[in-house]
Amino acid sequence: MEPSIIASNLSKCYKLGVIGRQTLIDEVRYWWLKVRGRDPQSYFRKIGHSAKEIRRVQAEDAGRNHFWALKDISFESEPGEVVGIIGRNGAGKSTLLKILGRITEPTSGEAVLNGRVASLLEVGTGFHPELTGRENVYMNGAILGMKKREIELKFDEIVAFSELEQFIDTPVKRYSNGMHVRLAFAVAAHLEPEILLVDEVLAVGDMEYQKKCMGKMHDISKGGRTVLFVSHNMPVVSRLCGRAFLLDHGNIVCRGSADEVVKQYMQASLQSTALREWPLDEAPGDNGFKLLSVSITDMDGNAVGTVDIEKPFRLRIEYHVAVEGLSFRSMARFYTQGVCAFPAFEQTNVIHDQAGRYVTYTTIPRNLLSEGEYVIGLSFFGAKGRKYNYCSGDDFISFLVVDYMRGGSARGDLAAGLEGVMRPFTSWGKKYLGSD
Numbered sequence: 001m002e003p004s005i006i007a008s009n010l011s012k013c014y015k016l017g018v019i020g021r022q023t024l025i026d027e028v029r030y031w032w033l034k035v036r037g038r039d040p041q042s043y044f045r046k047i048g049h050s051a052k053e054i055r056r057v058q059a060e061d062a063g064r065n066h067f068w069a070l071k072d073i074s075f076e077s078e079p080g081e082v083v084g085i086i087g088r089n090g091a092g093k094s095t096l097l098k099i100l101g102r103i104t105e106p107t108s109g110e111a112v113l114n115g116r117v118a119s120l121l122e123v124g125t126g127f128h129p130e131l132t133g134r135e136n137v138y139m140n141g142a143i144l145g146m147k148k149r150e151i152e153l154k155f156d157e158i159v160a161f162s163e164l165e166q167f168i169d170t171p172v173k174r175y176s177n178g179m180h181v182r183l184a185f186a187v188a189a190h191l192e193p194e195i196l197l198v199d200e201v202l203a204v205g206d207m208e209y210q211k212k213c214m215g216k217m218h219d220i221s222k223g224g225r226t227v228l229f230v231s232h233n234m235p236v237v238s239r240l241c242g243r244a245f246l247l248d249h250g251n252i253v254c255r256g257s258a259d260e261v262v263k264q265y266m267q268a269s270l271q272s273t274a275l276r277e278w279p280l281d282e283a284p285g286d287n288g289f290k291l292l293s294v295s296i297t298d299m300d301g302n303a304v305g306t307v308d309i310e311k312p313f314r315l316r317i318e319y320h321v322a323v324e325g326l327s328f329r330s331m332a333r334f335y336t337q338g339v340c341a342f343p344a345f346e347q348t349n350v351i352h353d354q355a356g357r358y359v360t361y362t363t364i365p366r367n368l369l370s371e372g373e374y375v376i377g378l379s380f381f382g383a384k385g386r387k388y389n390y391c392s393g394d395d396f397i398s399f400l401v402v403d404y405m406r407g408g409s410a411r412g413d414l415a416a417g418l419e420g421v422m423r424p425f426t427s428w429g430k431k432y433l434g435s436d
Contacts, residue, residue, distance in 0.1 A: 005075075006076050009108065011072055073096060077226050079224045080224045084258050085228060091247040101121065113195055115195050118187075129171065133170060137187055140184075200232065238402045243257060274305035275303040276294050305400060325351060331343055341369065376398070
């Protein structure tokens with residue numbers, strides 16, 4: 001089957017600073033020299049322009065006033081794929097989608113898109129504020145190449161999905177951001193594009209509607225259509241996308257399964273990893289104690305950066321004791337959202353009869369932590385007449401907890417947002433007390 005998207009060496013360069021030449025005639029001369037294959041910069045240097053223009057030409061020569069938003073991006077996407085695009089602000093994610101959506105042209109390279117494209121790049125894109133919701137549905141459909149009859153057949157379904165029946169004949173300039181997104185997504189998803197480009201717009205919707213939209217994107221992909229999904233919500237990317245790539249300064253620095261790419265991004269953004277190791281001579285610690293490694297592992301002992309909320313996992317700690325009889329206990333602190341979710345610690349001091357390497361681990365049960373990013377702090381302390389710290393820190397490793405919404409977590413089939421940093425699986429029961 002032919003790929004739905006083929007991007008080959010896509011690059012986009014922007015010029016920083018002043019736009020255009022000093023005068024209109026200079027602009028025409030610049031264009032004409034370019035057309036004839038001559039060097040415009042050499043010409044402008046020779047004719048004695050102002051100091052400002054000379055400095056600008058010099059900057060062009062040095063390349064200092066050029067910004068490459070994208071640089072040699074190449075990838076293919078198959079029909080039925082949901083591909084995540086992640087990265088920090090300014091990495092080039094939105095620029096890439098704008099090129100694929102034919103909103104802006106690449107400086108070099110090409111993209112071949114096999115099928116009709118619908119874009120959700122920002123709130124209100126493609127909507128005319130003076131037109132009503134109903135009129136914008138028809139206008140958007142026409143832009144996507146739909147015939148009026150096709151739009152009429154889908155109209156009731158679009159309005160029902162957006163949940164805006166009461167406001168469909170109201171001008172969209174009176175819509176909230178969330179209402180804009182509801183209607184825009186409903187139009188783009190129901191007019192059956194072969195390729196759907198989504199750029200973070202679901203972030204302004206409520207949790208119930210986000211769940212609805214994600215379900216719809218799953219349906220779109222199962223129908224053989226392609227979705228490119230840009231988001232800063234890593235649990236959603238891991239849950240929704242089968243494949244992803246990470247952009248940094250306009251380059252693809254990592255590509256693969258969504259879980260692996262999210263793990264790479266989390267490690268870079270949190271300045272930490274799910275596995276850290278130190279050689280003995282560089283390991284942190286004091287007075288005969290050295291911390292050799294810390295990791296988050298699955299139950300088979302494999303280091304992982306993303307944890308399934310429905311599965312237990314382990315915190316594994318390896319250390320070296322140089323003094324026989326050293327006595328201390330270990331404590332881990334799980335931080336998220338700026339607070340300590342809970343501490344996990346040994347109840348009593350452990351006596352180490354022999355010098356050498358040791359490993360200790362603690363198992364975290366499934367359905368305990370909420371979704372999100374966690375950072376682990378560690379302390380190793382004992383008593384020498386008073387509390388004594390052999391090693392301590394608040395940012396050793398980090399990991400991500402994801403709820404894939406299979407129905408086996410404490411969330412069940414609830415789509416609404418859940419507060420808190422912990423989400424234990426609690427048992428509920430009921431008892432009939434009789435009639436009045």
